[in-house]
Amino acid sequence: MYEKLQSKLYHLKENKIFELFVVLVIIISALEIGAKTFDLSENALSFTGILDILITLFFLFEISVRFIADDDKRNFFKNGWNIFDTLVVAISLIPINDSEMALLARLVRVFRVLRMVSVVPELRVLINSLLKALPQLGYVVLLMFIIFYIYAAIGSFIFKDINPKLWGDIAISMLTLFRIMTFEDWTDIQYETMEVYPYSWIFYLTFIFFTAFAFLNMVIGIVVNVMEEEHAAQRNVNEPSMSELQNEIRELKSLIQKLDKNNLNTL
Incomplete structure (x- = not known):
């Protein structure tokens, strides 16, 4: 029952x-x-x-x-x-x-x-991929924090007198850099400092290159790589492996050979 x-x-x-x-x-x-x-x-x-x-x-x-x-x-x-x-x-x-x-x-x-x-199985694969990618992403986040900290210290030392609200201390400077990384009116901040330091654009462009481009692509690459591994593992679970198919073929061949021998003996 x-x-x-x-x-x-x-x-x-x-x-x-x-x-x-x-x-x-x-x-x-x-x-x-x-x-x-x-x-x-x-x-x-x-x-x-x-x-x-x-x-x-x-x-x-x-x-x-x-x-x-x-x-x-x-x-x-x-x-x-x-x-x-x-x-x-x-x-x-x-x-x-x-x-x-x-x-x-x-x-x-x-x-x-x-x-x-x-x-939905596809969504589970996405979440599992993100969770498995976290250890590798942790090192990228740590390196990004180091870059943030260095640029925030430099920005606080150089631009503090220009705009204390944006560069007053290292904590505020890191928030300002996050705003720059997300491209939220970052050109207004840049032009404000360029009036005093004309070559300060180098500071902003190098920071954007490191964070918005280089690190973002690293994060995407890690997640995509882990997702491919998860999809491959899922296919291996759902489909028989090549070695299993070869073993089955060998067993079928041996079975056919035994049947042929038995038929010959009966004749």
Whole structure:
């Protein structure tokens, strides 16, 4: 009885229509959360309240289906996405009205939109790639901080008297450099210092080259490289390897040879 139920739930979980319906419910949940930020009438509030209950019950059903259909239940919660989905669903069951945890429950309902990542495999690959790229990106960020610190110190020493609001100390200078890196009216800052130091454009152009161009391309290169490795690993999981195919071919050849020998012996 349980095995039949598990088999049916497994087929339901793998059904593409069911997956699309889960995505649709997540989108509706996101729209419902956004609608609550507006001033709604009493009828609309009651409707969104009923809709929120139905969405929570569906998510509870969906996570139950995934748990029952899983053959290896001991390792079900070793998957980070399963833990995230379960926590979101569990905290969503907390009643919002007249509760000390109302704010927490509302915030967790906002994170239900992130369940889209756990449902769509392509999004999971993107997030996993970003997480795996973090150690390599850490060194790039450290090097970028060093460049920021050097240029902020130089800018504070040279341009402090020109505009203390932008170059008053090293902390303010780093915020100014971040504004320059994002190209937010950076030419106004440059022309202001060029009136006193005509060659100060070298300071800005070299900084932009190091940060906006060189480091940004390094970050993109690292992320793209990790994403390619993740896609390759995913293909290896979904497709049999070349060595496995060769072994199967050898086994088929040996089996055919044995059958041929048996046929010859019978003749």
